[in-house]
Amino acid sequence: MTNTLHRYGSPESLRDDFIVFAIPSKSNREGSGPKLRAFLEIAAKHGPINMGGGGKGGFYRPSERVTPLVHWRARAAVPPSAVIEGCENPGTVAAVFDDVEKVKALLAELRQRDLGMSINVSALTEDARRAAEAAGLTRHSVEYSLGFAFGETDRMPDRLTLELATMCGHGMVAFGLVQKLCHLVKEGRRTPAEAARCLARFCTCGVFNVTRAERLLVESLALTRGPRTTKEES
Amino acid sequence: MWIDPERCVGCANCVAVCSMGAIAVDARTHRAVVNEDECVECYTCYRGMSREHLPPAVVRAIRGLARLFRFRFDPEPDVCPTGALTPRELTWPRSVRRAFSDPLVPHESTGLAGRGTEEVKTNDVTGRVKAGEAGFTVEFGRPGLGVRLRDIDRVTRALGAAGVTFEAANPVTSLMTDTKTGAIRDDILDEKVLSAIVEVKTGLARVSDVLRTLRSVSDDVSTVISVGVSARCDARGDTELDALLRADGFRFWRGKTNLGLGRPLYQEAV
Numbered sequence: 101m102t103n104t105l106h107r108y109g110s111p112e113s114l115r116d117d118f119i120v121f122a123i124p125s126k127s128n129r130e131g132s133g134p135k136l137r138a139f140l141e142i143a144a145k146h147g148p149i150n151m152g153g154g155g156k157g158g159f160y161r162p163s164e165r166v167t168p169l170v171h172w173r174a175r176a177a178v179p180p181s182a183v184i185e186g187c188e189n190p191g192t193v194a195a196v197f198d199d200v201e202k203v204k205a206l207l208a209e210l211r212q213r214d215l216g217m218s219i220n221v222s223a224l225t226e227d228a229r230r231a232a233e234a235a236g237l238t239r240h241s242v243e244y245s246l247g248f249a250f251g252e253t254d255r256m257p258d259r260l261t262l263e264l265a266t267m268c269g270h271g272m273v274a275f276g277l278v279q280k281l282c283h284l285v286k287e288g289r290r291t292p293a294e295a296a297r298c299l300a301r302f303c304t305c306g307v308f309n310v311t312r313a314e315r316l317l318v319e320s321l322a323l324t325r326g327p328r329t330t331k332e333e334s
Numbered sequence: 335m336w337i338d339p340e341r342c343v344g345c346a347n348c349v350a351v352c353s354m355g356a357i358a359v360d361a362r363t364h365r366a367v368v369n370e371d372e373c374v375e376c377y378t379c380y381r382g383m384s385r386e387h388l389p390p391a392v393v394r395a396i397r398g399l400a401r402l403f404r405f406r407f408d409p410e411p412d413v414c415p416t417g418a419l420t421p422r423e424l425t426w427p428r429s430v431r432r433a434f435s436d437p438l439v440p441h442e443s444t445g446l447a448g449r450g451t452e453e454v455k456t457n458d459v460t461g462r463v464k465a466g467e468a469g470f471t472v473e474f475g476r477p478g479l480g481v482r483l484r485d486i487d488r489v490t491r492a493l494g495a496a497g498v499t500f501e502a503a504n505p506v507t508s509l510m511t512d513t514k515t516g517a518i519r520d521d522i523l524d525e526k527v528l529s530a531i532v533e534v535k536t537g538l539a540r541v542s543d544v545l546r547t548l549r550s551v552s553d554d555v556s557t558v559i560s561v562g563v564s565a566r567c568d569a570r571g572d573t574e575l576d577a578l579l580r581a582d583g584f585r586f587w588r589g590k591t592n593l594g595l596g597r598p599l600y601q602e603a604v
Binding site for chain 2: 103104105109124125126128155162165166167168170171192210211214216217218221223224225226229233237238239240241242244245246247248249250252253256257262265266269270271272274275279280281284298301302304
């Protein structure tokens with residue numbers, strides 16, 4: 101799965117978006133379960149803003165049964181321990197960070213623990229390279245996103261919709277839902293944080309960056325309301 | 335996916351949630367219906383929405399009363415009040431849709447879920463893309479458009495004619511009748527999937543050729559194509575790929591960096 105490769109946005113827009121993930125290969129998949137759980141346990145110590153493994157969702161998940169109070173009460177996030185316990189089958193496990201310093205610390209610990217799983221950083225490639233070097237690692241391979249390069253690119257929606265929707269690379273965050281939540285935020289019916297968590301609930305891999313989503317929504321509000329002027333300027 | 339008309343109350347929450355825009359509320363019946371030709375069986379609506387399991391008659395009565403007074407309830411956007419979304423058992427060839435669209439369904443050809451490819455993410459262990467080579471992930475349909483396999487077939491045939499090597503452990507390759515020509519089996523060409531990834535490999539010297547081929551054939555497809563290009567780095571972490579892509583006019587700043595911590599480490603023949 102190319103779940104995190106084509107996140108849309110300029111380097112400035114992507115500045116707080118780092119996904120560190122571990123993945124077994126066919127040749128080392130057997131017995132990889134404990135190593136993948138160990139990865140998540142290590143990652144959890146470094147303050148991720150989201151985590152996922154086993155396809156059961158990240159910190160923000162839908163519920164099979166909710167009461168009507170769901171429309172008025174805030175829904176609780178799942179703790180990292182629940183994500184780790186839910187990681188039963190060998191597969192990709194991931195942790196999302198909004199701070200490069202945390203990534204550097206995580207990579208240093210992963211290097212020292214030597215789990216034997218392939219570890220990747222999905223982010224701005226120069227940031228990932230510098231984080232790796234800070235941890236004493238040289239990148240082995242790299243895959244660059246050329247983005248939505250060909251075909252009917254004129255059918256793509258606006259920038260904000262793309263920035264938010266592509267944070268689930270599997271396409272589970274629909275353009276329609278993003279646009280609906282943007283409207284709700286603009287009308288003051290939802291806060292940017294509530295909208296970000298709602299979008300994150302559709303990402304089954306737990307790689308949706310709620311910090312970036314909230315920031316983008318706040319920035320879009322500022323644009324909607326026009327340039328701010330200080331008292332002195334007015 | 336099917337929406338049970340006995341349970342649906344026409345709240346329209348699932349309309350926005352659908353990854354393909356394939357759900358609409360029928361103005362005559364006031365029930366949500368799925369356009370089956372456009373639905374890719376991704377299960378986003380079924381899995382992503384929380385469910386209240388309320389009695390449909392009660393919900394309809396309350397909604398009817400609110401409508402009478404022109405009140406509009408402001409519900410959570412990701413809740414189905416009555417649990418009306420109902421998966422159906424899929425048979426061939428429709429089952430292809432789910433295999434490529436639902437990230438939780440393992441693909442038979444790879445054992446991995448969804449579009450299921452390891453790409454360069456395990457290159458430290460597999461040696462899939464070696465020094466002097468370039469790996470391409472050509473992704474169709476994402477974001478938000480979906481793709482008919484007929485469109486993918488047009489591109490894979492063009493790539494086959496350009497002499498590339500298709501990755502064997504890839505779900506799309508497993509659907510080809512001929513991996514030299516890139517021809518995909520006829521019986522599934524009209525199926526629509528949320529996205530699919532074709533993986534090919536060439537020497538670094540042919541990066542421009544492959545990109546040119548993709549550009550030339552992309553006018554014939556009714557979707558968007560996203561491209562990833564990968565390479566093995568040298569001992570300093572550098573790769574010739576950067577200069578090659580820049581020379582072709584591409585700007586790139588985001589990607590995946592494999593840190594080489596997988597074991598056993600693949601040993602390239604010198």
